[in-house]
Amino acid sequence: MLKKKESFFWTSYSDLMTSLFFIMMVLFILVMVLLYKRMEVTENKLEEIKRVEQSTRELNKKDGYFEYNEKYEKYVLRIDIFFPELQTNFAYLTPGCKDSLDRAGDEVVAFLKRHQDTKYLLIVEGQASRNSPKWMDRNYSLSFERAKNLMKFWLHEKGKTFGNNCEVQITGSGDGRLNVHSMRHPINEKNQRFLIHIIPKNIFKE
Structure with missing residues (x-):
């Protein structure tokens, strides 16, 4: 058992x-x-x-209006910009400069249309050169105003639309005195320019 x-x-x-x-x-x-x-x-x-x-x-085409900087991961417009001291209005730019900015905007619009399946953050950054010491405190507001006027030029004067897959932000990094590690040109006058950031937004979503 x-x-x-x-x-x-x-x-x-x-x-x-x-x-x-x-x-x-x-x-x-x-x-x-x-x-x-x-x-x-x-x-x-x-x-x-x-x-x-x-x-x-x-956008980094040899004959285009943009140049991509690997170190700072942003685009620079290959267009010489010059505003008189303390000026931000596009009325002070030459017709040739404005025509180039117009075509540069067309390149951005065309790029966004080709990639409508991805959402982007488009940041337009204005920069300023270092000017007379008594006006240097205004360079940050001047750089922002110039970037804002570039967007107004593209949207209102030229009637461009960047599509539903693009969020636009405007910023100004001034003349670099606050050491924000923004991309700067070694020639002071060349810092009167616009930098463009195109950042994909939805690539990390499941």
Whole structure:
């Protein structure tokens, strides 16, 4: 009788261990499949991120109006801008300069239309050169006003639209005296310019 009980116990114990082993195997396989799928999704997302980031370099054409700076990750308009001291109005720019800015805006609009499946943050940054010491405190507001007037020029005067996939922000980084690590040109006068940031917004979403 005792032997029968012991035999029943070991049989049951063996069945239990077999069942637990089977369950562990199933869970292990399930975890591995889920990890593989997760890695696959992550790799696809990384490829998508690289593709979208690379697409922004399209503006960096040899004969275009933009030049991409790898170090600061932003575009510089290849257009010489000169405002008289303390002026921000586009009426002070030459017709040729305004024509170039107009075509540069067309390039941005065309880029956004080609990539409507991605949402972008477009930042227009104005900069200023260092001028007379008594006016230097105004350079930050001047750089912002110039960037604002560039957007008004594009939107109101030239009737451009940047589409529903683009959020626009305007900023001014002044003459660099506050050491904000913004990109600066070694020639002071060349800092009267506009920098353009095109940042993908939705590439990190699942």
